[in-house]
Amino acid sequence: MKKLVLTGGGSAGHVTPHLALIPKLEKMGWDLNYIGSVDGIEKSLIQDGTNVPYHGISSGKLRRYFDLKNIKDPFKVAAGVAQAYFKLGRIKPDAVFSKGGFVAVPVVIAAWMRNIPVYIHESDITPGLANKISSKFASKIFVTFDEAKKHFAAGQAIVTGSPIRDELLQGTREKGLSFLGFRSHLPVLTIMGGSLGARKINEALREALPELLRSYQIVHICGKGNVDESLKNTEGYRQFEYIQSELPDVVAATDFVISRAGSNSIFEWLTLKIPMLLIPLSRAASRGDQILNAQSFEKQGYCHVLYEEELTKVTLITSLKDLKADQEQMKKNMDTFKASDSVDLILRTITGQK
Known part of the structure; x- marks a missing residue:
């Protein structure tokens, strides 16, 4: 049985594509796990709407502007990378699929450190900061809009549209x-x-x-x-x-x-x-x-x-x-x-x- 780790959070938009994929992955026999923040909206959406085991990690916000929280949040991200690294070591997935959001960055980096293939989905025409960072560690990037391809390395992006829940x-x-x-x-x-x-x-x-x-x-x-x-x-x-x-x-x-x-x-x-x-x-x-x-x-x-x-x-x-x-x-x-x-x-x- 192949294993896949799903990640993404911070808003429902970073979770709903997973809800479209999960039933079909389960039918195909994949063993699924979800890594998200300790208390983000993704936790309730996954735990209430699926039977996928949920694992919480530390998560810090990545900001483009000055904020005093910018001083401590890098330490939260580093802690999240360490936590994700050990969780991935226990789960031993064949791949990681990220929908974006700040909590996904530590998981993507930890997967790259363990040589686990990473796939990302970018919903918008322009990528968010989290996906910009994560794209450096990704094998492939799925995009909703054709206009989004130009923001990633040549040949890295595939236009798939947006996954719709059946x-x-x-x-x-x-x-x-x-x-x-x-x-x-x-x-x-x-x-x-x-x-x-x-x-x-x-x-x-x-x-x-x-x-x-x-x-x-x-x-x-x-x-x-x-x-x-x-x-x-x-x-x-x-x-x-x-x-x-x-x-x-x-x-x-x-x-x-x-x-x-x-x-x-x-x-x-x-x-x-x-x-x-x-x-x-x-x-x-x-x-x-x-x-x-x-x-x-x-x-x-x-x-x-x-x-x-x-x-x-x-x-x-x-x-x-x-x-x-x-x-x-x-x-x-x-x-x-x-x-x-x-x-x-x-x-x-x-x-x-x-």
């Missing part, structure tokens, strides 16, 4: 409406601000709620600690910190979506053919990767974009009216999208199959 395509609208307590008289609008939530999106949505509820039933996935207790009994409005097992049914019931522009999420919405209003993270809060993702999708007619700097109650309402008006053309554009079998291509490369 179960996400298996929900039913009826079960989704039943779970939410909604009826079919109004369209369902789902808001996802990312795994950690999005304060500005939450605030604008709740401010616009009285007007929006005249036209939509609203599912608000607002992030941990962001549920507004005063709105719990509002008819036509359901809020959750996070949805896991019921998500396929919720998205099957969704007619429109407001989302951040992380690559994994937007490719899932595209695959499901759901018209989307993307609100990418601003450059003040990120390296601008979500802005590039959103602009690429907008250029192809797959979405509308509302920049966070322009987000208010008024612009949100107006943008949703425009999205609703353009939904049929947007769906036609989405119909032209031909999804590659990302999961199969990644698995064939990792497992050495032709």
Whole structure:
């Protein structure tokens, strides 16, 4: 039996591609282990959603800016490398697959030290700092966008697209409406601000709620600690910190979506053919990767974009009216999208199959 170690964390986007791969790897007979941070979101996603053994290691954040934490975090990274080195020695995997995030860097370095092949997946058009570092130790890098290839060594990157979870395509609208307590008289609008939530999106949505509820039933996935207790009994409005097992049914019931522009999420919405209003993270809060993702999708007619700097109650309402008006053309554009079998291509490369 071959063994594979999976790693990546810090956000749900660094874990969901693993959730797409794990069932197929298990069917193929691979013995899987996951190495992540001691208390990151990846721990709960893997432990709650899979049967894969989880191993926590020390993890320090890698920053491009000055912060006093930069003094001690390199020691955390070094400790993480040592911990990963010994865990890999016990597991003895045939390969390591990394989805990125700061916790992945010590695992990738430790794998390289043990001469274990490393495979990386980069979701965005431009790589994050963690994957830039990890790429120096990788055998192959899987990328979602063709534009991303130029950021890596010649011949190192393979365009695979984004791995989509099979179960996400298996929900039913009826079960989704039943779970939410909604009826079919109004369209369902789902808001996802990312795994950690999005304060500005939450605030604008709740401010616009009285007007929006005249036209939509609203599912608000607002992030941990962001549920507004005063709105719990509002008819036509359901809020959750996070949805896991019921998500396929919720998205099957969704007619429109407001989302951040992380690559994994937007490719899932595209695959499901759901018209989307993307609100990418601003450059003040990120390296601008979500802005590039959103602009690429907008250029192809797959979405509308509302920049966070322009987000208010008024612009949100107006943008949703425009999205609703353009939904049929947007769906036609989405119909032209031909999804590659990302999961199969990644698995064939990792497992050495032709």
